[in-house]
Amino acid sequence: MAVITPLQKARLQYAPKLPGMLRHGISEICVKEGEATQSVADQEKIHALFPNTYGKPEITFEKGQNTSPAKKQVVGVILSGGQAPGGHNVVCGLYDALKATDSANVLLGFRNGPSGLLEDDYIEFDDAYIDQFRNTGGFDIIGSGRTKLETEEQFAVAAEVAKKHGLTAIVIIGGDDSNTNAAVLAEYFAAHETGVQVIGCPKTIDGDLKNEDIECSFGFDTATKTYSELIGNIERDANSAKKYWHFVKVMGRSASHVALECALETQPNVCLISEEVAAKKMSLSQIADYIADSVNKRADNGMNFGVAIIPEGVVEFVPEFSVLIAEINELLAGSKADEFNALASWKEKYAFIENGLTKESMAVFAILPETIQQQLFLERDPHGNVQVSLIESEKLFSALVKAKLEERRKAGTYKGKFSPLHHFFGYEGRCAFPSNFDADYCYSLGYNAFMLIQYGYNGYLSKISNLSKPAEEWVAGGMPITKMMNMERRHGEDKPVIRKALVELDGKPFRFFEANREAWAVETAYTYPGAIQYYGPTEVCDLTTRTLALEKGE
Ligand code: FBP
Numbered sequence: 001m002a003v004i005t006p007l008q009k010a011r012l013q014y015a016p017k018l019p020g021m022l023r024h025g026i027s028e029i030c031v032k033e034g035e036a037t038q039s040v041a042d043q044e045k046i047h048a049l050f051p052n053t054y055g056k057p058e059i060t061f062e063k064g065q066n067t068s069p070a071k072k073q074v075v076g077v078i079l080s081g082g083q084a085p086g087g088h089n090v091v092c093g094l095y096d097a098l099k100a101t102d103s104a105n106v107l108l109g110f111r112n113g114p115s116g117l118l119e120d121d122y123i124e125f126d127d128a129y130i131d132q133f134r135n136t137g138g139f140d141i142i143g144s145g146r147t148k149l150e151t152e153e154q155f156a157v158a159a160e161v162a163k164k165h166g167l168t169a170i171v172i173i174g175g176d177d178s179n180t181n182a183a184v185l186a187e188y189f190a191a192h193e194t195g196v197q198v199i200g201c202p203k204t205i206d207g208d209l210k211n212e213d214i215e216c217s218f219g220f221d222t223a224t225k226t227y228s229e230l231i232g233n234i235e236r237d238a239n240s241a242k243k244y245w246h247f248v249k250v251m252g253r254s255a256s257h258v259a260l261e262c263a264l265e266t267q268p269n270v271c272l273i274s275e276e277v278a279a280k281k282m283s284l285s286q287i288a289d290y291i292a293d294s295v296n297k298r299a300d301n302g303m304n305f306g307v308a309i310i311p312e313g314v315v316e317f318v319p320e321f322s323v324l325i326a327e328i329n330e331l332l333a334g335s336k337a338d339e340f341n342a343l344a345s346w347k348e349k350y351a352f353i354e355n356g357l358t359k360e361s362m363a364v365f366a367i368l369p370e371t372i373q374q375q376l377f378l379e380r381d382p383h384g385n386v387q388v389s390l391i392e393s394e395k396l397f398s399a400l401v402k403a404k405l406e407e408r409r410k411a412g413t414y415k416g417k418f419s420p421l422h423h424f425f426g427y428e429g430r431c432a433f434p435s436n437f438d439a440d441y442c443y444s445l446g447y448n449a450f451m452l453i454q455y456g457y458n459g460y461l462s463k464i465s466n467l468s469k470p471a472e473e474w475v476a477g478g479m480p481i482t483k484m485m486n487m488e489r490r491h492g493e494d495k496p497v498i499r500k501a502l503v504e505l506d507g508k509p510f511r512f513f514e515a516n517r518e519a520w521a522v523e524t525a526y527t528y529p530g531a532i533q534y535y536g537p538t539e540v541c542d543l544t545t546r547t548l549a550l551e552k553g554e
Pocket of ligand 1: 175
């Protein structure tokens with residue numbers, strides 16, 4: 001029998017807060033339909049691809065007589081993609097609403113992501129099973145996976161499985177790609193008159209599934225608070241020992257929302273923002289100089305320590321580095337990889353590389369530390385491409401900075417000491433106990449998803465808004481997923497996809513950071529957010545992110 005820690009036990013008892021309008025009991029929730037919607041771009045193309053689910057109205061729930069038709073519901077739920085704190089509460093909220101409506105309703109959980117639906121691998125939830133997972137982190141309630149539901153064949157299998165169980169709806173808890181696929185599946189089900197509805201829920205710690213309708217994805221709050229706690233602790237250690245420069249890489253795949261939020265929470269000396277690197281077309285050398293300037297100025301003031309935050313995806317945003325990666329992929333395509341691997345020494349391999357790269361890319365390659373150079377040729381994905389996300393960019397930048405400082409030392413402009421340490425925070429935050437915000441938000445998303453099902457909606461994303469206010473004032477409803485879509489080039493084809501949100505350089509969170517970073521680069525302006533608090537005053541326990549507060553003008 002697994003040991004349950006005191007915090008875990010206490011969290012199992014926590015009653016998540018619902019939006020005020022969902023607190024009256026299921027029989028007193030009515031729906032208000034808004035205007036018909038349009039996709040954010042490429043309206044004609046998206047309409048043509050989604051003839052049955054396009055243009056539907058936005059939904060808001062209100063207090064009033066529940067007018068949904070009585071119908072036994074058999075709902076399937078899937079957790080898709082990377083873990084994000086709060087996923088269990090989405091399932092719990094969905095289960096509670098479904099059972100509160102009719103105890104004969106059934107919730108099935110398909111195991112290990114979308115593949116569970118295709119393989120008909122599922123469990124049927126009951127109170128005893130669900131109760132163990134309330135307010136806990138992780139996706140281990142049913143597991144998650146990254147199989148994509150995107151082909152007609154897969155949809156046909158999904159329809160068969162749905163028919164076998166008499167499913168009335170499927171809830172897909174996922175990021176932008178998974179919810180794009182949810183929209184395509186919803187359209188397929190509608191076109192084939194299966195009677196199965198599909199509802200999505202916005203998940204990802206990366207924070208890149210947001211738009212004018214979705215204020216934030218769940219998990220971002222807890223993950224960034226967890227990383228910020230750790231970064232704050234490191235800052236305090238740095239400021240105590242005064243001898244190390246810490247280079248901290250944080251997850252977030254492409255977008256820098258996680259890095260930016262952590263910077264707003266902890267006020268480090270440096271934080272790179274990939275979107276800015278791309279906009280300014282910064283080279284590796286320019287980025288290294290930018291960091292070295294902070295190291296240099298602080299050393300001039302007797303502070304040979306500091307903290308720099310590096311977003312996971314930054315190297316892909318450095319134009320010259322992207323070209324280098326593309327050339328390496330080309331250089332090792334097909335049988336050329338075997339030829340390269342057969343070479344016995346790094347010296348021979350280096351000559352092969354020198355021969356195959358353009359002069360410009362070779363110049364970029366040449367300034368990389370040897371460990372990173374070798375990493376570029378070791379870590380390949382199943383298609384043979386360099387796995388950029390595995391590049392230890394925190395080590396790359398500290399090595400480049402070191403080289404810059406040596407040049408400055410020779411020129412007599414730097415006299416400090418530089419001892420770098422490296423960290424990568426990602427998995428540490430993805431399964432943390434959800435903050436009260438994520439526990440409440442996720443439970444509400446799941447509860448609300450069931451209301452959308454009960455009222456017969458298909459192809460909608462569960463939407464809870466007004467999130468910077470107390471939960472009582474949150475607004476519950478739904479938005480057609482097609483509203484968030486545009487056409488993008490993917491694998492050589494134009495595809496309808498939910499537009500991914502990168503950090504906006506004219507947005508309030510970045511602007512705030514930009515206005516303060518020069519001072520933070522030189523001073524020691526660290527802030528220490530501390531651990532997530534679950535019990536205590538609301539101003540400590542129910543804090544949302546700085547990003548959300550700034551976006552909302554608070
Ligand atoms: P999702 O987009 O599926 O939410 O995953 C986000 C993420 O945590 C990224 O931040 C990270 O780059 C990636 O997953 C890591 O994936 P994996 O766990 O498969 O290594």
